[in-house]
Amino acid sequence: MKKISWFALIGMLLMVFLAACSGNDETSSGEDGSSSDDQITLKFVHWINDDVGKWESLIAKYEEENPNVKIESMPLVENMNSEDYFKQLDLMASAGEKMDLVMFSNMNDWVKRIDAGLVAPINEYLDAEGIDINEVYNNTYPAIDGNYYGLPMKNVTNLVMINKQHLDEAGLEIPTEWTWEDYQKYAEQLTTDDHYGSYLHSWHNTHSSLKLLSKPENTMILKEDGSSNADDPMLKASLELRNQLENADKTSVPFTEILSQKLDYRQQFFSGEASMIPIASYMITEWGQFTPDFEIAWAPWPKNSADDEAYSAMGGDLVSVAQNSEHKQEAYDFMRWLTTEGIVEQGVWVPSWKEADLDTVLEKLASGTENPDAIDMESLKNALTSVQPSKSFAPPSYVTEAYTEFDAEVELYLLGEQDLETTMQNIQEKVQAVVDANQ
Known part of the structure; x- marks a missing residue:
């Protein structure tokens, strides 16, 4: 009996080892236990409806280029009123709901949410990319105690x-x-x-x-x-x-x-x-x-x-990474694209991105409206x-x-x-x- 039990134990351990090896060959696990090859979803909260923001087509372009990332556009209000939006944002935050990217319309409301711990500093991502935020963007929101908490989108x-x-x-x-x-x-x-x-x-x-x-x-x-x-x-x-x-x-x-x-x-x-x-x-x-x-x-x-x-x-709208985001690097990557190539592609607002050509941008903005001649x-x-x-x-x-x-x-x-x-x-x-x- 002892001999049979011993061989059974050896067999079980061998199966576990082979399964583990097989798993490591297929994927690698992330810190949260999820596969790095799994698709992740980033929740992007804002107040601009799709008719104006044209989020659907813009996000589709990003997702095509980044198939492992899905962007969930979440306009929290229907009337595009940023005052109502911030009320809903605070309710969402107080309930502990997960979010990854948060849009702000002004510096006052932004600072208030920094103090509340809603958004995360992004210095480590800027440093890793090797960029000076003030050389890349106009109207950069100032650093607070040496930390930057987002990237400017609109000018x-x-x-x-x-x-x-x-x-x-x-x-x-x-x-x-x-x-x-x-x-x-x-x-x-x-x-x-x-x-x-x-x-x-x-x-x-x-x-x-x-x-x-x-x-x-x-x-x-x-x-x-x-x-x-x-x-x-x-x-x-x-x-x-x-x-x-x-x-x-x-x-x-x-x-x-x-x-x-x-x-x-x-x-x-x-x-x-x-x-x-x-x-x-x-x-x-x-x-x-x-x-x-x-x-x-x-x-x-x-x-x-x-x-x-x-x-x-x-000034202009700014996008921040949420403090409770479990995918801060991916959120930063989308934010960088959105505030540069993305906003130009979107054709809705004047970008803060310095490399954008103003004449071309304005012509595109006008052509994208219901009445360009207006x-x-x-x-x-x-x-x-x-x-x-x-x-x-x-x-x-x-x-x-x-x-x-x-x-x-x-x-x-x-x-x-x-x-x-x-x-x-x-x-x-x-x-x-x-x-x-x-x-």
Whole structure:
């Protein structure tokens, strides 16, 4: 019996050894126990629907070139509203759901999620590839404590979008260089019984900070060192300008209507309800459900005075690798392709990638829209190239809290519930209180 048991044991061990060898010949195991030859799925969360982003065809191209990778495009909202998207993103993150790539529309929301531990640094991948991110891309989001947390995708420039038909009817030229005083005059001349000359949305960090954004630096509610910037004279002048347009001149859609009717800025412009909107260059193609039946003119971001140099805030969407991703290298590889060859192939946005040719890119963007003739190309090129970028920096995470305090006071002012002096005093006190509580 002992002899039979011994041979049986030898046979079992031999079978196990041969099976192990056979397995190693076929595949090699990864750290998570999965085969390296297995197809992996990367979950890419964002807010851009496929009609605009053309993700399906773009992803198909990448998957064809990388058959072991499947990209799952996950737009978290249907309305392409980034504010709603971030709410859904936070719910997803708090539930511990797996994700691999996360798209951000602005630096403020990006910094907040870095502090929350949502995204991972990518320095090791940049170093392994041997690239200097600032030499490859325009408008790179700044490093935080020496770490980079993503790659810029779009190059987004602030500008003014104008209904050219309304300009022609009013006998006005497309502005090639102008001031906020000029904007105010244009709004007055463009306003008719049928439409307003201007529309300023409920984004107080832009549409209630118009003149602040025309400066070469310190364009936010906080300065680079985290201190308050609420006492900047251009912030007060911005509120005064908006109130003048909406409540005195009555040439811009009143804030009361924006809130009570829950107005959408795309609807207001493309339906002809408003002639001008200070916006950013993502609107070259991001028309949503609308197809303009008029030509769109583009003007550079207005200056505070005629003698000033022309500046514009520049930034753009950024893609980050999620901290809880189990496939960070593959996520980085897709992110690099998406922010270079991919975004050019996509033909939807102006890339941050420096090697992209602007003329070719803009022609492709226009040709990919529902109405290519709607884009006045000459004025668009001027609006993008005639301004210098204002200095950008990564604000502290409490900038969101500071803007929340700012927003509340601005709304009271625009609704006529408190005067400008009280508003500015409250803003300065409350923003300083946020700074004090976080430093």
